[in-house]
Amino acid sequence: MWCDVIVVGGGVIGLATATTLAERGLRVRIWSRDAVTRTTSAVAGALWWPYRIEPAAEVGAWALASLHEYAELAVDPDRSGVRWTAGVHADTTLEHLGPWAGEVEGLRRLAPDEVPGPYRTGLAARLPLIDMPVHLAFLRDRFEAAGGVFEQRAVSGFEEAAAFAPVVVDCTGLAARALAPDPALRPVRGQLVLVENPGIDEWFTAADGTAGETTYFFPHSDRLVLGGTAEEDDERLDADPATAAAIVARCARVRPEIADARVLGHRVGLRPVRVGGVRIEVEPLPGGGRLVHHYGHGGAGVTVAWGCALRAADLALG
Template identity: 50%
Template sequence: MSEAHRHGGVVVLGGGVIGLTTAVVLAERGTDVRVWSPEPPGATTSAVAGGLIWPYRIEPEKQALEWAVRSFRHFSWLAEQPPTTGVRLVRGRMPGSAPPPEWTALTGTPPRAPLVDMGTYLRYLRGRFEAAGGRWEQRAARSLTEAAAAAPTVVNCSGLGARQLVPDPTVSAVRGQVLVVEDPGIEEWYVAASDSARETTYILPQPYGVVLGGTADDGAEDREPAPATAAAIVERCAAVHPELATAAVLEHRVGLRPFRPSVRLEAERVPDGRGGTSLCVHNYGHGGAGVTVSWGCAVDAARLVGPPDPAG
């Protein structure tokens, strides 16, 4: 019998895609789960993500690929469900890049990969979590000890917040800026790396418009969109699809990816403030691939929490 079941519950810290997916996996196997999040899903970094299921800026590379492959299968299943999941399988192009054989076997040639409308998908995840008996609480944990005092098991999916919460000084922000424009009729996604590690050209057709990107500014934490950066993104994307040069801009977005030299997915004991300890499973530091590896990481995190109690 796991601690989560023997003593009554798990608190998951973080309401982005990593926290919500982990909470879904736990709740659907019968665990009593609460999510603590300082903001609703639509206000998290996950909501800014372009939504293409493809490994990007995450270490360790081999393990990340395994997580991504497992996640790909679940996203492919979601794409066959009603549109309320927000997931579609879409053809695309990635010139100048040779994916690992394991990834090519999944996506085919030309690649066909899941493309996720993150706003719709995060609402779907929260609904699926609550349908499984999970509870959402909009609150911020001031420390791991505070969360440990509330439950015998804590799952730390706090992303960039882990820098202060753990604290973990190896966590840093990688700023990403994108914009959304009216769709002039683009049906396939396009991703290409540039000569600069700070820039990538991507064009992702979504139901609400086309997402154009992007940037990767290590250590930058300014959340205000930079007009010059937006103009440069449009120029790069218009070199691929000239009609994007005059497409009406619908929205500018900035997100801070929670990067770490390697994902932290492990368990430890943390003080509960009462002289004892609680189990804490860390699941953070996914960089720019949080959505892509979310299901694979969630299953591994749930395994560290322990098996459900067959006696209920």
């Protein structure tokens, strides 16, 4: 079982980091408590867009590096789950975005009469939209094609992994509260509703980063993903019927046909938000090993996954 690196965590952050290392020629194993399609990442709405993530000074570069990767993967959307899709960010202006926005091709301000629903400001864009169950399975296959080994295995401490590799990468998300331990991590609950797609082919968002409620829908061929919530310090994993009804009602204010769409299911996930922002740093392990912490991506893990993976891989390599 000896290898160069063990990545603990099999969500999008762990998979991107492990794949980056394996494609650099290292012997890498992923230890994941859950199958990739059972991780928090599998619940993500997964539109590329920097949302609820810090530190602001780093986010732009991480997001743009990831955008470049998704552009390449979108060449084969059926296989990768990544597809260029047009849509509107309502209640958003260019002035409130970082310098990264200038690098997003086609991002433009809308006139008030172009913004759908009860909104007056907005931006139009064509962005990567990721079908997460498909994408996570694709990433596992890509990782294994590079020689990596995926093992479903829970850990109670990083010393377990350090017994088999000189470098351990902590991509455990919210679980790092206990494993690191890091009390700066806090859950932000997100609830989604899946409905039959009534023919919608563009995404829509209206998300206030300070509010507990958001409005968005993301189209896939067989379903429409409706959202959502951003409930701080709420760890309930069961879907709340009243919340689900409110989500459908908010989305139907923008596209009335959503009100009659057949409900297919509900999803709940806990975003791993960290006070102080994403943590990517090294600490020593007993016996001379090295632990790279890589967690705290909040609601933007998909958006920054590949940029952050490059940084974490550089630290893993010393």
